[in-house]
Amino acid sequence: MELLTSLAIIVLATVVIVLCFTIYLFIKIFTGKSIFDKEYAPVHATIFDLFFHKDDLYDYETEIAREKPTFRFLSPGQSEILTADPRNVEHILKTRFDNYTKGHNSRQNLGDLLGHGIFAVDGEKWKQQRKLASFEFSARVLRDFSCSVFRRNASKLVGFVTEFALSGKAFDAQDMLMRYTLDSIFKVGFGVELKCLDGFSKEGEEFMEAFDEGNVATSSRFIDPLWKLKWFLNIGTQARLKKSIDTIDKFVYRLITTKRKELAEEQDTAVREDILSRFLVESEKDPDKMNDKYLRDIILSFMIAGKDTTAAALSWFLYMLCKNPLVQEKIVQEIRDVTSSDEKTTDVNGFVKSITEEALDKMQYLHAALSETLRLYPSVPVDVRCAENDDILPDGYRVKKGDNVYYIAYAMGRMTYIWGQDAEEFKPERWLKDGVFQPESPFKFISFHAGPRICLGKDFASRQMKIVSMALLHFFRFKMADEKSNVHYKTMLTLHMEGALCLHAIPRTST
Numbered sequence: 001m002e003l004l005t006s007l008a009i010i011v012l013a014t015v016v017i018v019l020c021f022t023i024y025l026f027i028k029i030f031t032g033k034s035i036f037d038k039e040y041a042p043v044h045a046t047i048f049d050l051f052f053h054k055d056d057l058y059d060y061e062t063e064i065a066r067e068k069p070t071f072r073f074l075s076p077g078q079s080e081i082l083t084a085d086p087r088n089v090e091h092i093l094k095t096r097f098d099n100y101t102k103g104h105n106s107r108q109n110l111g112d113l114l115g116h117g118i119f120a121v122d123g124e125k126w127k128q129q130r131k132l133a134s135f136e137f138s139a140r141v142l143r144d145f146s147c148s149v150f151r152r153n154a155s156k157l158v159g160f161v162t163e164f165a166l167s168g169k170a171f172d173a174q175d176m177l178m179r180y181t182l183d184s185i186f187k188v189g190f191g192v193e194l195k196c197l198d199g200f201s202k203e204g205e206e207f208m209e210a211f212d213e214g215n216v217a218t219s220s221r222f223i224d225p226l227w228k229l230k231w232f233l234n235i236g237t238q239a240r241l242k243k244s245i246d247t248i249d250k251f252v253y254r255l256i257t258t259k260r261k262e263l264a265e266e267q268d269t270a271v272r273e274d275i276l277s278r279f280l281v282e283s284e285k286d287p288d289k290m291n292d293k294y295l296r297d298i299i300l301s302f303m304i305a306g307k308d309t310t311a312a313a314l315s316w317f318l319y320m321l322c323k324n325p326l327v328q329e330k331i332v333q334e335i336r337d338v339t340s341s342d343e344k345t346t347d348v349n350g351f352v353k354s355i356t357e358e359a360l361d362k363m364q365y366l367h368a369a370l371s372e373t374l375r376l377y378p379s380v381p382v383d384v385r386c387a388e389n390d391d392i393l394p395d396g397y398r399v400k401k402g403d404n405v406y407y408i409a410y411a412m413g414r415m416t417y418i419w420g421q422d423a424e425e426f427k428p429e430r431w432l433k434d435g436v437f438q439p440e441s442p443f444k445f446i447s448f449h450a451g452p453r454i455c456l457g458k459d460f461a462s463r464q465m466k467i468v469s470m471a472l473l474h475f476f477r478f479k480m481a482d483e484k485s486n487v488h489y490k491t492m493l494t495l496h497m498e499g500a501l502c503l504h505a506i507p508r509t510s511t
């Protein structure tokens, strides 16, 4: 009898849920409205609305944030709070840092690919890696080494674009920049040439494919409620993820073994420049804790953190320059002033050598234009933290233990209540006073995150973006292959462009 009653309750509950969902879908499809419209505030909508808007998700969230800087979505078993209010952002990322962690969900989603790397962990594990990595990232030797890698690869990139410029053919700038950043981060991370830019390394192509596939499949877990089932059954995106992890692991463990051997044979470890070698030296102090698996996780996190974010930012930057040719010309003028070059400066290697640390510091307008790009097109459009305990946000929103709190960087860059009436215009000048770059509060300009977990590679990325932009813009004027086309983003963890960024490069020098 008891069993029958339980069964009846389950069947009834299922029917009610299916019925509600059908009504919900019916209203949504035929009226375009949500049953959770404003009158139901503070709940704005359900997770299904996100699904409906999966192709224009960040713009959908931006539209809501214009009227309501903080709003709530319902998803099965919990509520998701989204905010574009800098006060809330400061609260979750700094003031109550202890209460807002990556959380179980993120750890699970990221764990298979990133293991216990800095990106996926909290607490002591995070503290230890952060301390070690901060030390390494501020080291002169890493800075000099990375800049020399960026310069060398920038020369290659100019060679690559020259072929298209001379033949008058359009090329996919996003793909080119992804190859550039992977080659660069790989060399800086492992001390090895992957040669994706050269386009003839089979190993490089395989790693790049596995790396990208792993990244996309891991991102998909954040919006795919069935990922665990797919992982278990080894099907679809999750089967591809397993295969990618396998390829990546084989590659990385082989490198670690080789490097360990080299290191054991070498006396002078001070000359080691790449991140893996530097961590390997460090691991000798605590070999049990810093075993091969841990080293793999650490390095892979850096690569994931640094590759797509920088390539995406550079792609949107070139896109903005095509849409704003006057800004493009102003940057070229600044490059010429700072490097004392002109259209007769045709030696690529000589030119990239003139991009010194001092020259980079003087590129104030370029710095402003890159920041302006990241304001409107933040490489991480939405980021999330999980509440460990109940809390109240500065704007009065109640947070329950286990709630996810998202800050919407994409929306924040477009809010008139943050940036003024011209918020949606691309205006590098807003960052300058008497020609000098003026930084903004990181809780307002949130593209590099803020608080104790602020991006560790911010300066690293900034130097890389400046070197590659200076090299490209000195030699070429860029325009869209189809001047009327507008580029749209793809909904994933990093703000990639949907499809290709097809550009024409017109030579500026007489090469």
Ligand code: HEM
Binding pocket: 118, 119, 130, 301, 302, 303, 305, 306, 307, 309, 310, 313, 374, 378, 379, 380, 383, 384, 446, 447, 448, 449, 452, 453, 454, 455, 456, 457, 458, 460, 461
């Ligand atoms: C334009 C380029 C970049 C942007 C916009 C960017 C943005 C971000 C953001 C939003 C986060 C916070 C992610 C989170 O914790 O949820 C982050 C963290 C991080 N970034 Fe970057 N990043 C960039 C480039 C790089 C590069 C080149 C590296 C290293 C080579 C790097 C290393 C890291 C690391 C290690 C963290 C984790 C910090 C921690 O959890 O303590 N980033 N970055």
